[in-house]
Amino acid sequence: MTNSAAVGGGGGSLEVNLPALSQATGALNGMALDAPNIGASADADTQAAAKALSGWATAGALDAVLQEWHSQVSSLTGQLHQNSAAMSATAAGYQQVNTDTSTLFSRLGR
Structure with missing residues:
Protein backbone atom coordinates (compact mmCIF):
# COMPACT_ATOMS: atom_id res chain seq x y z
CA MET A 1 0.00 0.00 0.00
CA THR A 2 1.38 3.42 -0.96
CA ASN A 3 -0.11 6.39 0.79
CA SER A 4 -0.23 9.98 -0.40
CA ALA A 5 -1.09 13.07 1.57
CA ALA A 6 -0.82 16.74 0.73
CA VAL A 7 1.97 18.44 2.64
CA GLY A 8 1.46 21.94 3.98
CA GLY A 9 -1.01 22.96 1.32
CA GLY A 10 1.84 23.56 -1.11
CA GLY A 11 0.67 20.94 -3.56
CA GLY A 12 3.42 18.49 -2.66
CA SER A 13 2.78 14.96 -1.56
CA LEU A 14 4.17 12.49 0.91
CA GLU A 15 4.57 8.94 -0.34
CA VAL A 16 4.74 6.19 2.26
CA ASN A 17 5.39 2.75 0.87
CA LEU A 18 4.53 0.40 3.73
CA PRO A 19 5.72 -2.78 1.98
CA ALA A 20 9.08 -1.10 1.31
CA LEU A 21 9.34 -0.10 4.98
CA SER A 22 8.57 -3.66 5.97
CA GLN A 23 11.13 -5.01 3.52
CA ALA A 24 13.78 -2.58 4.81
CA THR A 25 13.00 -3.62 8.39
CA GLY A 26 13.61 -7.24 7.42
CA ALA A 27 16.86 -6.33 5.69
CA LEU A 28 18.10 -4.47 8.77
CA ASN A 29 17.18 -7.43 10.97
CA GLY A 30 19.04 -9.74 8.61
CA MET A 31 22.15 -7.55 8.70
CA ALA A 32 21.99 -7.38 12.49
CA LEU A 33 21.80 -11.17 12.71
CA ASP A 34 24.62 -11.66 10.20
CA ALA A 35 26.99 -9.01 11.57
CA PRO A 36 28.45 -11.02 14.47
CA ASN A 37 29.23 -14.03 12.23
CA ILE A 38 30.69 -11.89 9.47
CA GLY A 39 32.60 -9.85 12.04
CA ALA A 40 34.09 -13.02 13.51
CA SER A 41 35.32 -14.27 10.14
CA ALA A 42 38.85 -12.92 10.69
CA ASP A 43 39.15 -14.03 14.32
CA ALA A 44 41.02 -17.29 13.75
CA ASP A 45 43.53 -15.77 11.34
CA THR A 46 44.13 -12.74 13.56
CA GLN A 47 44.56 -14.90 16.65
CA ALA A 48 46.93 -17.22 14.78
CA ALA A 49 48.99 -14.26 13.59
CA ALA A 50 49.14 -12.85 17.12
CA LYS A 51 50.25 -16.25 18.46
CA ALA A 52 52.90 -16.57 15.74
CA LEU A 53 54.21 -13.11 16.62
CA SER A 54 54.21 -13.80 20.37
CA GLY A 55 56.83 -11.65 22.08
CA TRP A 56 56.62 -8.94 19.45
CA ALA A 57 54.74 -5.66 19.91
CA THR A 58 52.74 -6.56 16.82
CA ALA A 59 51.12 -9.47 18.66
CA GLY A 60 49.73 -7.15 21.32
CA ALA A 61 48.59 -4.72 18.65
CA LEU A 62 46.74 -7.51 16.82
CA ASP A 63 44.99 -8.50 20.05
CA ALA A 64 44.00 -4.87 20.67
CA VAL A 65 42.74 -4.46 17.12
CA LEU A 66 40.68 -7.64 17.43
CA GLN A 82 17.56 0.01 16.91
CA ASN A 83 17.06 1.21 13.34
CA SER A 84 14.98 -1.86 12.52
CA ALA A 85 12.77 -1.33 15.57
CA ALA A 86 12.31 2.36 14.72
CA MET A 87 11.43 1.58 11.12
CA SER A 88 8.97 -1.08 12.22
CA ALA A 89 7.33 1.37 14.65
CA THR A 90 7.12 3.98 11.89
CA ALA A 91 5.41 1.55 9.52
CA ALA A 92 2.99 0.49 12.27
CA GLY A 93 2.25 4.14 13.03
CA TYR A 94 1.47 4.95 9.41
CA GLN A 95 -0.71 1.86 9.13
CA GLN A 96 -2.62 2.82 12.28
CA VAL A 97 -3.18 6.36 11.00
CA ASN A 98 -4.48 4.94 7.71
CA THR A 99 -6.84 2.60 9.55
CA ASP A 100 -8.08 5.37 11.85
CA THR A 101 -8.57 7.78 8.94
CA SER A 102 -10.44 5.15 6.91
CA THR A 103 -12.69 4.38 9.88
CA LEU A 104 -13.38 8.07 10.42
CA PHE A 105 -14.31 8.63 6.78
CA SER A 106 -16.54 5.54 6.83
CA ARG A 107 -18.42 6.93 9.81
CA LEU A 108 -18.73 10.37 8.23
CA GLY A 109 -20.10 8.86 5.02
CA ARG A 110 -23.05 7.20 6.75
Whole structure:
Protein backbone atom coordinates (compact mmCIF):
# COMPACT_ATOMS: atom_id res chain seq x y z
CA MET A 1 0.00 0.00 0.00
CA THR A 2 1.38 3.42 -0.96
CA ASN A 3 -0.11 6.39 0.79
CA SER A 4 -0.23 9.98 -0.40
CA ALA A 5 -1.09 13.07 1.57
CA ALA A 6 -0.82 16.74 0.73
CA VAL A 7 1.97 18.44 2.64
CA GLY A 8 1.46 21.94 3.98
CA GLY A 9 -1.01 22.96 1.32
CA GLY A 10 1.84 23.56 -1.11
CA GLY A 11 0.67 20.94 -3.56
CA GLY A 12 3.42 18.49 -2.66
CA SER A 13 2.78 14.96 -1.56
CA LEU A 14 4.17 12.49 0.91
CA GLU A 15 4.57 8.94 -0.34
CA VAL A 16 4.74 6.19 2.26
CA ASN A 17 5.39 2.75 0.87
CA LEU A 18 4.53 0.40 3.73
CA PRO A 19 5.72 -2.78 1.98
CA ALA A 20 9.08 -1.10 1.31
CA LEU A 21 9.34 -0.10 4.98
CA SER A 22 8.57 -3.66 5.97
CA GLN A 23 11.13 -5.01 3.52
CA ALA A 24 13.78 -2.58 4.81
CA THR A 25 13.00 -3.62 8.39
CA GLY A 26 13.61 -7.24 7.42
CA ALA A 27 16.86 -6.33 5.69
CA LEU A 28 18.10 -4.47 8.77
CA ASN A 29 17.18 -7.43 10.97
CA GLY A 30 19.04 -9.74 8.61
CA MET A 31 22.15 -7.55 8.70
CA ALA A 32 21.99 -7.38 12.49
CA LEU A 33 21.80 -11.17 12.71
CA ASP A 34 24.62 -11.66 10.20
CA ALA A 35 26.99 -9.01 11.57
CA PRO A 36 28.45 -11.02 14.47
CA ASN A 37 29.23 -14.03 12.23
CA ILE A 38 30.69 -11.89 9.47
CA GLY A 39 32.60 -9.85 12.04
CA ALA A 40 34.09 -13.02 13.51
CA SER A 41 35.32 -14.27 10.14
CA ALA A 42 38.85 -12.92 10.69
CA ASP A 43 39.15 -14.03 14.32
CA ALA A 44 41.02 -17.29 13.75
CA ASP A 45 43.53 -15.77 11.34
CA THR A 46 44.13 -12.74 13.56
CA GLN A 47 44.56 -14.90 16.65
CA ALA A 48 46.93 -17.22 14.78
CA ALA A 49 48.99 -14.26 13.59
CA ALA A 50 49.14 -12.85 17.12
CA LYS A 51 50.25 -16.25 18.46
CA ALA A 52 52.90 -16.57 15.74
CA LEU A 53 54.21 -13.11 16.62
CA SER A 54 54.21 -13.80 20.37
CA GLY A 55 56.83 -11.65 22.08
CA TRP A 56 56.62 -8.94 19.45
CA ALA A 57 54.74 -5.66 19.91
CA THR A 58 52.74 -6.56 16.82
CA ALA A 59 51.12 -9.47 18.66
CA GLY A 60 49.73 -7.15 21.32
CA ALA A 61 48.59 -4.72 18.65
CA LEU A 62 46.74 -7.51 16.82
CA ASP A 63 44.99 -8.50 20.05
CA ALA A 64 44.00 -4.87 20.67
CA VAL A 65 42.74 -4.46 17.12
CA LEU A 66 40.68 -7.64 17.43
CA GLN A 67 39.11 -6.43 20.69
CA GLU A 68 38.29 -3.06 19.10
CA TRP A 69 36.84 -4.84 16.06
CA HIS A 70 34.55 -6.92 18.30
CA SER A 71 33.44 -3.75 20.07
CA GLN A 72 32.66 -2.06 16.75
CA VAL A 73 30.73 -5.09 15.45
CA SER A 74 28.72 -5.18 18.68
CA SER A 75 27.96 -1.47 18.38
CA LEU A 76 26.92 -1.86 14.73
CA THR A 77 24.68 -4.82 15.59
CA GLY A 78 22.94 -2.78 18.29
CA GLN A 79 22.46 0.18 15.94
CA LEU A 80 20.99 -2.07 13.24
CA HIS A 81 18.52 -3.52 15.76
CA GLN A 82 17.56 0.01 16.91
CA ASN A 83 17.06 1.21 13.34
CA SER A 84 14.98 -1.86 12.52
CA ALA A 85 12.77 -1.33 15.57
CA ALA A 86 12.31 2.36 14.72
CA MET A 87 11.43 1.58 11.12
CA SER A 88 8.97 -1.08 12.22
CA ALA A 89 7.33 1.37 14.65
CA THR A 90 7.12 3.98 11.89
CA ALA A 91 5.41 1.55 9.52
CA ALA A 92 2.99 0.49 12.27
CA GLY A 93 2.25 4.14 13.03
CA TYR A 94 1.47 4.95 9.41
CA GLN A 95 -0.71 1.86 9.13
CA GLN A 96 -2.62 2.82 12.28
CA VAL A 97 -3.18 6.36 11.00
CA ASN A 98 -4.48 4.94 7.71
CA THR A 99 -6.84 2.60 9.55
CA ASP A 100 -8.08 5.37 11.85
CA THR A 101 -8.57 7.78 8.94
CA SER A 102 -10.44 5.15 6.91
CA THR A 103 -12.69 4.38 9.88
CA LEU A 104 -13.38 8.07 10.42
CA PHE A 105 -14.31 8.63 6.78
CA SER A 106 -16.54 5.54 6.83
CA ARG A 107 -18.42 6.93 9.81
CA LEU A 108 -18.73 10.37 8.23
CA GLY A 109 -20.10 8.86 5.02
CA ARG A 110 -23.05 7.20 6.75
